[in-house]
Structure formats: C-alpha cells, structure tokens
Amino acid sequence: MTNIDQSIPASAGRTRIPPFAFVLTACIGVIGSNSLALGPVAPDVAQSLAAGVPAVMTASAAFGLGTAASAIFLGRLIDRHGPRRMLMAALLLLAIGLAGSAAAPILPLLVAAQLVAGGATGIALPAIYTLASVIAPAGRESETIGLVLTGWTLSMVAGVPLSAAIADFAGWRSIYIVITATTLFACAAVRFAPAQEEAAGRTTSPLVALGVRGVAPLLLACAAFMAAFYGVYAYIGDHLHVRLGLPLSANGIIAVSYGLGFGAAAFLDRLMDRFGSDRLLPLIFLVVAGIYVLMSMASGSYAAMLVVVFLWGLANHFGLNVLIMRLTALDPEKRGAIMGLNSGVTYIALFAGTLGFGTAYAGGAFSVLPLAAAGLMLAAALAAAVARR
Template sequence: MLSLRATTIILTASVGIIGANSLALGPIAPSIAADLGGSTSTTLYAAGGYGLGTALGALTLSPLIDRIGVQRALFGALIALASCFTASAVTPGISGLIIAQSLAGLAAGIGLPAIYAYAAEIAPKGQESKILGRVLVGWTLSLVAGVSLSSLLADLIHWRLVFGLLSILALLCGLIVFLSRPPKSERSDIGLQFPLRAFGLPGVPALLTICFFFMVTFYGTYAFIGDHIHHTLNLPLRAGGLIAITYGTGFALASLGDSLIDRHGTRSLMPWVMGMVTLTYALMAGFSGSFAALLILTALWGAANHFGLNLVVGSLSALHPSKRGIVLGLNSAVTYLAASAGAFAFGPLYETQGFAMLCGLATVLMVLPVLIGFALRLRPSIPSALNSAD
C-alpha cells in the first residue's frame, strides 16, 4: 500500500495532468494549426470540446465513483485520458484532435471528482483540508506545465510531444493507482439514478451556488488580464507570464495554511475567505493601471482562491460521504460551465469598458457567496460536516 504522502503526490500529479491539457491547447494552437493545415481558431475548438466534455462527463459519469469506488474510477479515468492523449498526439487532422480532446474531457469529468473524493477518503481525521490543499497544488503545476513547458516543447521539438508526455504521465499515474490498495469507501447503496437529483441534498445547492459565482468571476477575469497588460498597459507578452507565475506562487504557498481550515472549520471561514476574494477584485479594479500593483494583487488573488477552492470542494466532499462522487461531479460540471459563462459574459464588457470594469463586476458578483457563507454559519439545519471543526 502506498504511503499517505506518495498517494497525495499521485493525486496532485493527476490534477496537474488534467489541468495542463486544458491550458496547453491555447499556447500550442498556432503550431498545431500550421502543421495540420487549419486555422488557430478552428484548432481551439478542441479546447472547447475538452471543457464541454468535462462538464458532460461530470454530470453523467460521476455516479460511477460511488458505485465502483474511487480507486477503480480514477484508474479508468487516467487510462482513458492516456488513450485520448495518444490519439491527440498521432492525429492526422484537426477534426481528429477535436474528437480526441472531447473524449478526454469525458474522462476528466470523472477523473477530477474521483481525485477529490480519493483525497477525502485517505485523509486522517482532522487533516482533510490539509491533504486536499496539497492535492489542489496540482493546479499550480498545470499552470507551469500547461503554459510554459508546452510552449517550450512545441517551439524546440514538436507539439505532438506535449500530448505524448501527458499520455505517459497519465498512464504511469493510472498504473500506480491500480497497484495501490483502495481506500475504505462509503459506497452508495443504490446510487442516485439522475445526477441532478443531488441538487436536492441538504447543503448542496448553497455550496454549488458559491462555486458558480466563485468560478465565473475567476475565469471571466483571468481570461483577459493578459490582454489588458499587453494592449492597455503596453507591456510585452512575457509580462503576462509573470502574472501567471505570481498567481501560481500565491496559490501554492497558501497550501501551507490549510491546517487553519481543519482547526477552525469550513463554515466559520467560508464568508471571510469569500470576502477576501471580493476585496482582491475591488483592489484590482482600483489599481488596474499599475503593473506592479497587479503583480502583488495576483499573488493575493492566488492565495485567496486556493483557500476558497479548498473550502468549496472540502465542504461538498464532507456533506454526504456515500454520495461523494456524484456531489463532486456536480462541482466539476458547475466549474466548467462557469468557465464558459465567464468568458462569454465578461468578454463583451471587457471590449467596451476595459479590465477595471471586469474587476468591478466580479466584486459585485462575489457579494452573493459572502452572504451565503454568512447564512450557512447561521443555519444549524445544514449538515454538521460544514462545521466539523467548530
């Protein structure tokens, strides 16, 4: 049986693989288009297919996690991802890439909630947020590998190597998961026949509402900060890379404080962390014209978002252990739908009003998660898992 540390590393790497694939497509799309004889915009349909596939997979396949257990669900997802990445690496045309990436999205849709559920099941009592926080650092790894490393490999060698390496890593993680001893799971007796019925479980609607607004503001703002720095502040493209580094650094370093969540409880901290995210957007709106200020604020943004993501995922995971897979599947579906909604809703506003107005809108939208967070503190009817450490 793998040690707790080794299992955590594998789960962190698995998150990094899933995130890196989605982030890698943007930087290497021009290389793919030139090689396969298509346009960059058409090539990016593969990224859209991956996102929509993930949302669909999370909605339809996540019940399998509760029925077959997290180990088998994660193993199957990683092997499926490895197969789809291999297909992406050898595809002769853009249409094949779009199909392969859409199928990879389906696998990621069950893989992400399985990873989060796995982390909850292996965590020692009282260390759930600490272990989950370490797993969430995989998103920082995906920023580095998905943006920086993928561009470097595509420029120096070939874009196909990016998908080839992702395939090998997914296969290795899958095999390690297969050879490890499965954690003890609370299986659902009959399972939920329709995933959307999980919205009726106590506490789930409130937390998914927080998740949606938390994610829609992040994706809607982060998608345009690079363009703002390049075209509005007239700085080189590499300046946008520094923003990604500071955000990722803040996100990763915040994991050192995850034990505070275990100590004080998710319900106590939820409104204050969401308030910290709200304040960050307000400050970014006020200092959007200063690159130095944005560098500092994006580090704070990353730290606040780390705690916010930990609180949302950790709370959902603890609510109904026997239905953990399907509840976390809804979380993944809401996340990827929010990503699409953020790009569509914030884009026109950015084009007409600029980045400061985007941050102002994000500030207003985040007021609702803060209010819901305070409401959860005042409602003892919500399951006690939200307040386990209080």
C-alpha cells in the same frame, strides 16, 4: 467505495498525511497540463492543421463541454464503483484522448480527441477530490485537500512553460505525447498504491445529489466563484499585452505569480482545520471580493498587478479548498455524485464567465471586470452563508 489504508504511525500526536495524496497531486498536475496546453501553442497547431486560431480553440471548448457533461451525468458512478477504480478508468480514457490529440491529422479529429479527454477529466476530477476527502486523517482534512490542489500549481508554474519549451524543440504534437506518457504513469501509480477495497455503494442520480441539504446553495457559490475567476483570468493577458503594451512574456510571469500564490497557500492550510469550514467559506469569499477591488485599482500598473495576482492565487486556493471540504462532508454516501455536480458547474461557469466577461471587456476597460467579479463574490459569500444555516 475505495478507501486508502491510513494505518500510518502518528508523529507528535498527529497522523501523517498518506503518501497517496502525492499521487493525487500528480494526477491533478497531469489533468491541468492538458487543460492549459493548447492555448500557448494554438498558432503552431493552426499552421500545422491549416486552420485559424479561433477554430483551433474550439477543441478547448469541446474539452470543457465534455468535462461538464461527464462530471454531471457520470460522476455518480464514483459512488457505485469506488473513486480509485473510476480514477484509473478515467486516466486510461484520458491517455486515449491525448494520444488521439497527438496523432490528429485534421482539426475535427483534434476536436473529437479533446472531447474524449474532457469526458475523462469530468470523471477524474470528482474522483480525485472524493479520494482526497476519504484519505484525509481526522483534523487534517484541509491540509490533505490543499496538498492535492497544489497539482494545479504544478501544471501552471511548470507544465505551461515546459509545454512551450517542448513545442519549440520538437513540435506541438510532442506535448501531447509527453502528457500521454505521464498520464499512463499516473494511472500505474494509482493502480499500485496501497489500498483497501470496500463494498460497492449505490449509484446516485444528479437530481438526488442536488437535493442533499446544502448542496444547491454551495453549487451556486461555486458557479459565482468560478465565473469570476475564469472571466477575469481570460482577459488579463490581452490587457497587459494590448492595452499596457507589455511583451507576451509578461503574461507568463502573471501566470507564474498566480500559481505561486495558489501553491504557497498549501503551507497555511493547517490553519483552516482549526476553524469550522462552514464559518470560514463566506469570509474567504469576501476576502476574494476585496482582492478583486484591489485588482481593479491596480490594473494600470504591472508591478502592482503581480502582487495582487499572487494574493488572488492565495485566496482562491483557500476558497476552493474549503468549498470542496464543505461539499464532500454533506453526505459521504453521495460524495462522488456531489463532486461530479461541482466539476460540471465549474466548467459551465468557465464557459459563461468567459463569454459574459468578454462582452464587458470588449465594451470597456479591463478594470470593469474585477469589479464585476467582486459582485459575483458577494453573491457567493451570501450563498455560502445560506448553506451554513
């Protein structure tokens, strides 16, 4: 497995987080930018390709499907060839998918290109999370993983508004051209980062990885955690615009509030390293459940929603961070396969959560959705507690 050289002098008795962590943060930012790019510009894409917006969003569904499938069935190759090598290959494949998206003359080709991009993402994400756990100095695991996770904040706070601005100025295709160039730059940064190669490991099948003690309940917790997030997040914008009568710009501010909360948590990640992750995870999930209850109560007030969504981002960062710590620590030789299962479960939960919560939203008020999410978080806390035992 690939390992990053951590021979960096300690400062004040603490080993510094390797600079390579910032490269991984940028990789997450690039991946997140593509994941979030299509939704805001879907009307422009629909007009350009002579299709309806729902038809255009099938490209987003194809991206999710490709991500889930490759993460589950190809994530195990990370253990065989090393996370750095697989990350470089995935970024090159992602660049191909993005370039295909930019050049697509008809909708089916855009869908196919996003399927390719999803396949690349399904390898890249578990490779990044595996690398983050490999390079983390002892005692600073949570800080290192938390730093890498702030890439999602970059894509949400900077990537989405920047994509909208680029689309207004130069058209939607230019978004994918810019992200393609950024992906190639990130691939070069991964390639030339100081690294020490180790002997190749063994390929682990998904079923074998699933059999590792503690993996199954933690994946159940991941499924509940992610279904709750995507199920609620998918319909906040419609609730604010249609049911509260706010302008579309209010949706962007909500996204920024969540992203700022998610990113601000990185400054507190060092506190996570002082406690056992097995004890923390059920408690964090219970806190997230409480925030969902607050969201249900605050759903009629935009100002209150901004505050609650900030707290939501803060708590979700901790939940995702500690969940990744738990999973990567279960069996270092099978980290790639385990993280592949994690990414696959995440995108399956995206599909299930969006579909299930959409049915509930169509038949009732938005305030029902956070309460349903709170119930899922109680299930996640229970699964995390079982995994600890």
